Amino acid sequence: xxxxxxxxxxxxxxxxxxxxxxxxxxxxxxxxxxxxxxxxxxxxxxxxxxxxxxxxxxxxxxxxxxxxxxxxxxxxxxxxxxxxxxxxxxxxxxxxxxxxxxxxxxxxxxxxxxxxxxxxxxxxxxxxxxxxxxxxxxxxxxxxxxxxxxxxxxxxxxxxxxxx
Ligand code: NI
Numbered sequence: 177x178x179x180x181x182x183x184x185x186x187x188x189x190x191x192x193x194x195x196x197x198x199x200x201x202x203x204x205x206x207x208x209x210x211x212x213x214x215x216x217x218x219x220x221x222x223x224x225x226x227x228x229x230x231x232x233x234x235x236x237x238x239x240x241x242x243x244x245x246x247x248x249x250x251x252x253x254x255x256x257x258x259x260x261x262x263x264x265x266x267x268x269x270x271x272x273x274x275x276x277x278x279x280x281x282x283x284x285x286x287x288x289x290x291x292x293x294x295x296x297x298x299x300x301x302x303x304x305x306x307x308x309x310x311x312x313x314x315x316x317x318x319x320x321x322x323x324x325x326x327x328x329x330x331x332x333x334x335x336x337x338x339x340x
Pocket of ligand 1: 266267268269309310313
């Protein structure tokens with residue numbers, strides 16, 4: 177397993193729309209393993225392939241107390257969104273920044289596992305927020321996009337001072 181480099185905002189590669197996975201092979205298995213390794217090393221509770229410059233629809237999540245864990249989703253799709261919840265979020269691609277974001281409170285996600293088996297899962301709370309956040313990465317979006325222009329500019333200024 178390899179720890180991959182995480183791209184940081186405002187890197188344009190984070191804006192790439194991921195393509196669907198079509199081959200469930202050893203390469204995909206390595207990608208998933210590397211993503212877990214990279215996420216735990218950071219440390220973080222979720223990671224999208226986009227963040228390590230791989231533009232395939234793959235996300236990994238481990239919210240700690242949630243069961244079952246850890247989770248990986250290939251070609252994830254939100255098939256149900258319910259309610260609204262506000263939670264403070266952070267992102268490994270936007271280090272040191274935490275902002276409150278509104279998202280659906282409970283979700284149903286449909287995806288495949290690394291062997292190509294389709295499954296559906298319901299989630300709420302932190303896990304639901306985390307899955308929505310990671311799926312957005314696959315669309316080339318970041319949680320800071322939802323903030324005001326003023327806040328977004330301030331965040332980019334802060335990140336440029338981190339020199340990473
Ligand atoms: Ni993120």
